[in-house]
Amino acid sequence: xxxxxxxxxxxxxxxxxxxxxxxxxxxxxxxxxxxxxxxxxxxxxxxxxxxxxxxxxxxxxxxxxxxxxxxxxxxxxxxxxxxxxxxxxxxxxxxxxxxxxxxxxxxxxxxxxx
Amino acid sequence: xxxxxxxxxxxxxxxxxxxxxxxxxxxxxxxxxxxxxxxxxxxxxxxxxxxxxxxxxxxxxxxxxxxxxxxxxxxxxxxxxxxxxxxxxxxxxxxxxxxxxxxxxxxxxxxxxx
Numbered sequence: 016x017x018x019x020x021x022x023x024x025x026x027x028x029x030x031x032x033x034x035x036x037x038x039x040x041x042x043x044x045x046x047x048x049x050x051x052x053x054x055x056x057x058x059x060x061x062x063x064x065x066x067x068x069x070x071x072x073x074x075x076x077x078x079x080x081x082x083x084x085x086x087x088x089x090x091x092x093x094x095x096x097x098x099x100x101x102x103x104x105x106x107x108x109x110x111x112x113x114x115x116x117x118x119x120x121x122x123x124x125x126x127x128x129x
Numbered sequence: 130x131x132x133x134x135x136x137x138x139x140x141x142x143x144x145x146x147x148x149x150x151x152x153x154x155x156x157x158x159x160x161x162x163x164x165x166x167x168x169x170x171x172x173x174x175x176x177x178x179x180x181x182x183x184x185x186x187x188x189x190x191x192x193x194x195x196x197x198x199x200x201x202x203x204x205x206x207x208x209x210x211x212x213x214x215x216x217x218x219x220x221x222x223x224x225x226x227x228x229x230x231x232x233x234x235x236x237x238x239x240x241x242x243x
Contacts, residue, residue, distance in 0.1 A: 028197065028199070029197070031196040031197055032193075032196060032197070079146075082145040082146060083142065083143070083145055083146070085142070085199055089243055092206065092239075092243065093240065093243045096236050096239050096240055096243070097240075099213070099232065099236045100233070100236055100240075103229050103232055103233050103236070106225065106226075106229045111220065111225040111228070112220075114225070114228075114229070115217050115220045115228070118213065118217055118232060119214070119217050122210050122213045122214055122217070125206075125210050126207065126210055126211075126214075129203055129206065129207040129210070
């Protein structure tokens, strides 16, 4: 997965467990795309300081995922729902029984994970 | 939701964020159904002590849910997948187009939440 997407997903899931400070820095640098220099100036800390804080925040977020695996779980479910969509898109060529059978199989797989 | 189910769900999602001590107590009292007296004796603490620790653990788990709402999110998705199942169960009486339309609608709703 692309680094930015991964970071944004982790933040989306676990961001509320960060401190306000960690949240703001993460949002400024990663999500709002301010430069490290701009953020460092605004906060009155060094560029290295910004780097270090951001690295720590990413580690915290990754730590939550390593323990809970909820992003992984969600992505897996999302993939399965996309599979249902793909089956539905074949509605013109697929017979009703076959279509139903496929959707039933995939939805059962989702329920096994929930 | 039944109290036990709610506790078990919260533990299933956020249990890994508890300390080993909290986990063990929770598993013994809530999941394995030992009595408070048995656990108190085994740990050499008072029954009140077991109560207090368990109450704190439940508060920690609820605190995570209040911040992240991931159990709520999962239950909602589960409900939608059950809806897909119900549509599939009507395969004998439902026309293919109608069936496909319903499943498409529900799966889109799931994707909007993921």
